[in-house]
Amino acid sequence: MTHIGSGFINLFGLKSPTPEQQGQDGVEPLVGIMMKNCPEWLMILWGNICYSFATVPVYETFSQKAARYILNITELTVLNTKLEFLKQITETITCTGDEDKKERNENEPLTLKTKHLKNIVLCNTDLPYKKGTFDIDYEQIPETGKLKDVRKYYKILLDLGIEIVSLKKVEEAGKNKPLPHVPPVPETLYMICFTSGTTGNPKGALLTHKNFTVNSCSATNDLIPPFFKITNNDCHISYLPLSHTLEQIVCFVITYLGARIGFYSGSVMNIVDDIAVLQPSIFITVPRLLTRVYAAIKSTIEKGSMFSRSMFDFAYQRKLKLLKSGYCHNQTIWDKLIFSKIQNKFGGNLRVTIVGSAPLDEEIITFLRVTLGCFVLEGYGATETCAVSTLSLWGDYLYPYGSHVGVPLSCNELRLDPISESEFVPNDHTDCEYGEICIRGRTVMKGYYKNLNETKKTIDENGWFHTGDIGKILPNKTVQIIGRKKFIFKLAQGEYVSPEHIENIYCMSTLVSQCCVVGHTYASCLVGIIVPEFEEIRKKLKKKSLNELNDLINEDE
Incomplete structure (x- = not known):
């Protein structure tokens, strides 16, 4: 990390904020990352932290217009990426992609539409180098698969004045002249995390080191009970985008506890094969994947004989009875006889699954707890609150009032604001409260980058962040998500x-x-x-x- 951070300073002239500047707005150098999850992603992130640089993820699925907007508004000068994204980057900064064809004159010469990007760092581990150096010999790059025509785009970028260097060269520059760390203070900017911008330009959430540290510590203390020991024998599979805050929080916690992180191969279509290889014990995922898993298991059961279906139902009911008694594990005779095949599809070592980003039906959660024999917890949060705001509790396996996302973390306050013209009001049959979910605490962002109007709309004068999600507080004081405020009609x-x-x-x-x-x-x-x-x-x-x-x-x- 020292070599990477020092290399950015030595090669590109980035300057860490002085002690007097720490915590002030706009003093941190910005370093962009545009690639899928890999060890280099975290190495660069942690190198940035060592020297108080702020990271700007550019999610590879952003539209070219959105990515160009981010590059321009942040005035990024350094972007870390891999060869497979050179075509996308070239089309983004020259407006030559399919999205821009209608607006571009075919006879117009190629010019940069981004004013500040000057340096691209390639993080591939198998780059061809010129003899005795870490200078890239781009003419030797194999143009196969995803790298078709990559030399052409490499040459276009060079002709446009973009300097392209390898991460190895950055590390070499830092190794030859290592610099002392410049540790951040709580209010130092950690990251500008942009939304997808589906209804306009992306909004960049300004997240500080205080936000991430508090959330990581609260998640560790609130999530992990004393009986659930995480050691270096545990493994987390990193496949949710590191461009999002949730995966970063998880990687922070896993690293702090001394467990291992394995990275998926780059395609969600191959996630089952990746799980079989890595055999994770910790799995962070989203409802859509678990819904597909549930559907696939149910489909397989339906295809079986009447005897096998009867055996599955019998075993399921026996384990469900144990679950309702407070026992969630994979050590029963039914696991060995019936459910082991399902568990082996997930590597056979799964101990806990955490799901977020959208509500998951209680039937699916219960089904997975029974068949996988592991803890399945559901959480809720937003980029603006550093991902995790509420989390279901260990041992809470019953849903007398329907599925829920647990209770707020110890670092947060949560309230419901009334919503006008809605049927979501208490009635004679329930004491539930309904309204827009609002969160306040040390995990809430400073605001949106260069967007004071949106900041004022989202964070009120008392510091409450208005999520735009409709929820209700159940009689057992857990939070249930109803839907998005603007999507309810x-x-x-x-x-x-x-x-x-x-x-x-x-x-x-x-x-x-x-x-x-x-x-x-x-x-x-x-x-x-x-x-x-x-x-x-x-x-x-x-x-x-x-x-x-x-x-x-x-x-x-």
Whole structure:
């Protein structure tokens, strides 16, 4: 980390803030990262921390317009990436991608549309170098697979005046002239984390070292009970984007506790194979993946014989009874006889799964706790609050009031603000409270980067961050997520609908790949758009001997 941070200073002239400047706005040098999860991502991040640089992730799935906006507004001069993204970067900074074709004159010469980007650091571990140096010999880069035409884009960047160096060269420059660390203070800027910008320009959340340190410590103290020891035998598979705050918090905690981090191969489609190799004991994931896992397991069970289905149901009910008694483990006879095949698909060592980013149906959570024999916890948060704001408690396996995302972390306060014209109000049958979820505490961001208006809209004068999510506080004081405030709408008969909740229920079916529910204030019903799982439908139709319908599907394709 010392060599990387020192190399940035020696090669690119970055300057750490002085002790007098620490904590002031806009004094930290900004270093960009645009690549998928890998060891180099964390090495650069931690190198930045050592010298009080602020990190700016540029998520590789951002639109080129959004990425260009981030590069320009932050005035980034250094971007760390890999060869596979050179084409995307070239098209972004020259406006030559598919998104910009309509607006660009074909006869216009290539020019930079980003004013400040001057240096690209390639972090590939297998780069060809000129003899005796760490200077890249780009003409020797193999152009296969994802690297098709990569030399062309490399040459375009050089011609535009962009300097391209290897991470090895940066480390060499730091090793030859190591510099003393410049540790940050709590208010020093740690990261500018941009939203996706689907409804406009991305908004950059200003997150400080205090935000991340407090959240990491609270997550460690609140999440991990004394009986759950994490050691260097434990392994976390890093596949959720490091560009997002949740994965960074997890990696901080895992590193602090001395456990291991394994990185996925780069494609979510191969995540099952990666899990089989890494055999993780800690798995942080999102509802969509677990929903697909649930659907796949249910589909496999349905294909089995009547005897195997009966055995599964019998074993499931026995373990469910144990779960309701407060026992969640994989040491029963039913695990060895019935559920071991499912558990081995996840490497056979899984101890805890944490899910966030969207609500997960209680049926799926219970099913996974039984079949995987591990703790499945659900959390809630936002980029603006450093990812984790609430978390379900260990041992809370019953849902008398429906699924929930637990209680606030010890570093946060949580309240519900009333929402106008909503049916989400207490009635005669419940003492639940409904409203917009608001969070206050030391994990809340300083504001949005160069966007005072949006900051004032989101954080009120008392320091409460308004999430835009509708929730309710259940009688046992846990928090349940209803949906996004702006996504809840009223039908003609006055009924309010959360389409996201309905979509999640439909996606639990093995026959549904994707679902979108839409409605209108002047209509009395909803419209659902379904993308089917055609392979599953074919199997169902063949099983029912409805071959004429199966032929019809084949003709449509």
